[in-house]
Amino acid sequence: MPVTPKTIKAAAFAALAATAGLSAIGAAPVSAHHHNTPAASAPNIVETAQSTGVHTTLVAAVQAAGLVDTLASPGPFTVFAPTDTAFAKLPEGTVATLVKPENRGTLTGILTYHAVAGNVTSSDLVALINKHGGSATIDTVAGGKLTARLAGDTIIITDAKGRPTAVTQADVSTSNGTIHVTDGVFLPA
Template sequence: MSKNFKTFRTVILAAVAATTGIIAVGATPLAAHEHKEAAAPNIVETAQSTGVHNTLVAAVTAADLASTLSNPGPFTVFAPTDTAFAKLPEGTVSTLLRPENKGTLTNVLVYHAVSGSVTSADLIKLINKHGGEATIETLAGQNLTARLSGDNIIITDAKGRATAVTTADVQTSNGVIHVTDGVFLPA
């Protein structure tokens, strides 16, 4: 199975709520990798293969979310890099990874996930449709706000922290990953 996600077929699968501006995506099966004998890696396998998502993978494992994010989904995950996690105040990651903080860690992680497969084109369409700013409902039940800054998609969390999508539309067998340069913090 190839670890090079540039070889994955681009799949555009998503529905956007027409009037609310909140992304509401139904479960839609994704196309298989071009080689029928080898399916594309899922979200967790893809994150494990990048070399820049080690902290995210450790956090997903500590929160017991690896099996959930390996399920058929589809899911959209805004995936902070190791560098993004390193920008948090010193000790934040190690504190979150402690077993007694599993609930808080889980809440932070599901705040980075959306039900359905939402591409950058879907986000841009929604942003434009709603006057330059769109609300995204996460699996944590809290919202993120998406807007454009030039050609970049910027996501703002509940704490008002703006984070850029640095790599969009990494297709997986169970959804899509958008790599971010920051970590979202829920309210």
């Protein structure tokens, strides 16, 4: 079955229902990325995020939202992965509030706003940006939109609230897709 935003969202909510019972520090130039060729023996998106040492908050949020199985499934997915520092920029208490069981739906919406169906490399993003005159719209699994553009050779993603976020490390290959590390958290409208 092809993976579409609708099937990922359905899987995410199925995982939520079952448990409810219930997307590198300095800006990296785009040219510095490595070619993304996921290997079956490579860790998946969740395992990769768990191993970085800078995605503890993201991993905890994915676990609280019941999305581990979804993001560990074959995919492919592209995830814009905010670092712990990015989450720390949110108003105090935001993360603690979001990971509460009663806020699971909101948390799932925010996390799936960081995911895109398919394997989208930085080269793909740059090509889309250039093709569309300097700005490209990206559809997320949550059904929202992100806008990608370039600032020099850094990819900047702007969320629905108009907040720009830099991709600080592009093209982290996983067995089920690609991770682009970001210095901010995307917030849907």
